[in-house]
Amino acid sequence: MSDRLADVLAHIDADIENSLDRLFKLIRVESISTDPAYAGACREAAEMIAADLASIGFDASARPTAGHPMVVGHQDGGKGPRALFYGHYDVQPVDPLDLWETAPFEPRIVTAADGTKQIVARGTSDDKGQLMTFIEAFRAWKAVTGKLPIPVSILLEGEEESGGANLVPFMKANKDELAADFAFVCDTNMWDAETPAVTTMLRGxxxxxxxxxxxxxxxxxxxxxxxxxxxxxxxxxxxDGLRDENGRVTLxxxxxxxGEIPDSIRQQWQSLGFDPEKFLGEVGLSVPAGEVDRSVLEKIWARxxxxxxxxxxxxxxxxxxxxxxxxxxxxxxxxxxxxxxxxxxxxxxxxxxxxxxxxxxxxxxxxxxxxPGIRLSAENPALVKTRAALTNEWGHECVVVGSGGSIPVAGDFKTVLGLDALMVGFAQENDRIHSPNEKYNLSSFHGGIRSWARILAALSEESAS
Missing domain, CATH: 3.30.70.360 (Alpha-Beta Plaits)
Incomplete structure (x- = not known):
């Protein structure tokens, strides 16, 4: 189906205003998971997404849990691998309200001082704007070709921002239904506004x-x-005895x-323009700690x-x-x-x-x-195709990055479902997630939709042959 990619991308461009309308409708639902007063809104958001997925051919429903519902959907497509897409529809509380420039759940598009167009509202970047990028890509493929390039499953959570207590039990209870070849987690950042990234390393x-x-x-x-x-x-x-004079742990x-990261990845990190002095200087430090023979990026991503x-x-x-x-x-x-x-x-x-x-x-x-920590092989076929698709869309080589923290769902996919997770997101570091005036660049939303369309094509049987 890759021969129809150009038509799909053209459809995405022509339909972007309608895509924004659908995103805005979801954002207006105040799905704050941590506050019991918003339980009804969380259910409304789940049911809204399930109905939207059903409208484009998914067998989808909002599934009850001991907390907020899970949204699960499935649709067959081409004969390529089945991908499980994850996102979360719940959002953080909006406090302090007086720091918001406008109503938190009334999305608007503003033009920043540098000319960047931004969608501003709670949940734009974390994670409604992100999850709608892949749903809109599915919609475009169905509109143009009548089917998806590969089989797809969807799992959307409603408690990511409040501990996710029901996610693992739900995954265990529905392990067979959620079987796939790999997973995509759309809750991460690009390296910068022009450079796409796939997070393949997480520390446990x-x-x-x-x-x-x-x-x-x-x-x-x-x-x-x-x-x-x-x-x-x-x-x-x-x-004091836990580390030696060279910063190595003594246990x-x-x-x-x-393991060591491949030389190709180490060289790529060296070309990213990361400034260790600026990184530490922003928090009042100047001398790197830890293992003396490792770069700062290695220390926070891979050690x-x-x-x-x-x-x-x-x-x-x-x-x-x-x-x-x-x-x-x-x-x-x-x-x-x-x-x-x-x-x-x-x-x-x-x-x-x-x-x-x-x-x-x-x-x-x-x-x-x-x-445990997670490290995806640089030779993973899904990763190779995903990076190529992202590079083609953004015009800059897609980089492989790590995360110093832990993203529990990625580990859960591995331990519960046996799936490798590719973390692909289009957020920016300055999106102000969890803070007043949260934003998501319009280019992140539009480019994210186009990116997923390309990734689906790349993973399809025709593209792989």
Whole structure:
């Protein structure tokens, strides 16, 4: 069906005003998932999208959960691979309301000082504008050719902004129905306004809270100082030993499963124009920490970390109190990459702490989540075709990037459904998501629709042959 791509792209261009009208209609639904007062609006948004999908040939419905509905849809197409598309229709609250220039749920198009046309309203970038890019691409293919280039399934969530508690149970309960060859997650950014990107690396996470106890009660430091074990001393010594002088984590086996990025990707990152001094300077820093032999981009995208996120013990109020605390606390997290095993990392950390524990001290551990990292092979056929399609649309080579944080749904697709997830989005770093006056560039919306049309063609059987 790739021979009809030019006609589909022309249809998208001619129909862009109608596409905007459909987006604006969805944006006006105040689907704030975290506030129970908006449960009806969330249901309305789900039912609206399901009806829209049904109007273009999908077997689609809003499925009930213990929280807000899931929207599920399926449609056969060409004989290519089946892709599962993910997005979320819920949005963040609008507070503080007085910082919005106009009503948050009344979308408008404004022209910025640099001439950029922007769609401004809550949910434009995160994630209604993004998910409507692929729905509009489906609509265009159906209007021009009567069918989709490949089989497609859709899973749209209504609780992404409020914890997503029902997503994994829903996926497990509907595993067979959601079977596909790979997934697309449309909730990420381009590298810049002209350069498309596919996020193929996500860091996983292991969180641990530790409590070290020494004496049975807090002690007077004059009466007991020098004789009684101080758990704060013990804790900081243990934490200090987690990294060596070169910034590497010292836990045995910590780097098992950590692979190197391909030279082609490393060279691509070097050409991105990323400025480490500016990156750190914006937060008042100047000297990179971490592994001394790695670039800043490698450190935040492709290397594992160990960080102390919180530490406390003893008297921390105003003034001064001469006390030796009976307990000391710390919250420690590890960002994981590639094939690191969260369970092994947690076990290694606990074994290390216990090995450093002196007499008269005990330790308690409280786990706070564990998920593996994700790294998609640069040779993945769907990734290769997707990058080529994006390059053709934007006129700039599509780059492969990583994310220092974690996107849970991508890990869930892998662990629950066994699917690799390609994270393709058209948002910009300055879209003000979760903030007043959230925006989505008109070029992101229009170019996103055209991009998905090209990706569908590239993945079709005819394009692959």
């Amino acid at each position: 996470l292991v969180g641990e809270e530790i409590t070290i106890t020494a004496a049975s009660r807090d002690l007077h430091s004059g009466m007991y100082g020098g004789a009684a074990r101080n758990p704060i001393h013990v804790l900081v010594s243990i934490l 045995p086996g910590f780097y098992d499963g950590v 594992p970390t160990c960080e102390v996120n919180g530490i406390s013990g003893g008297y921390t109020g105003k003034g001064f109190k001469t006390v030796i605390a009976s307990q000391a606390f710390a919250k420690v997290s590890f960002r994981l990459v590639d094939k690191q095993d969260p369970d092994k990392i947690r076990a290694a950390f606990r074994a290390y702490v216990q090995s450093k524990l002196p007499a008269d001290c005990t330790v308690e551990f409280t786990p706070h989540g564990g998920s």
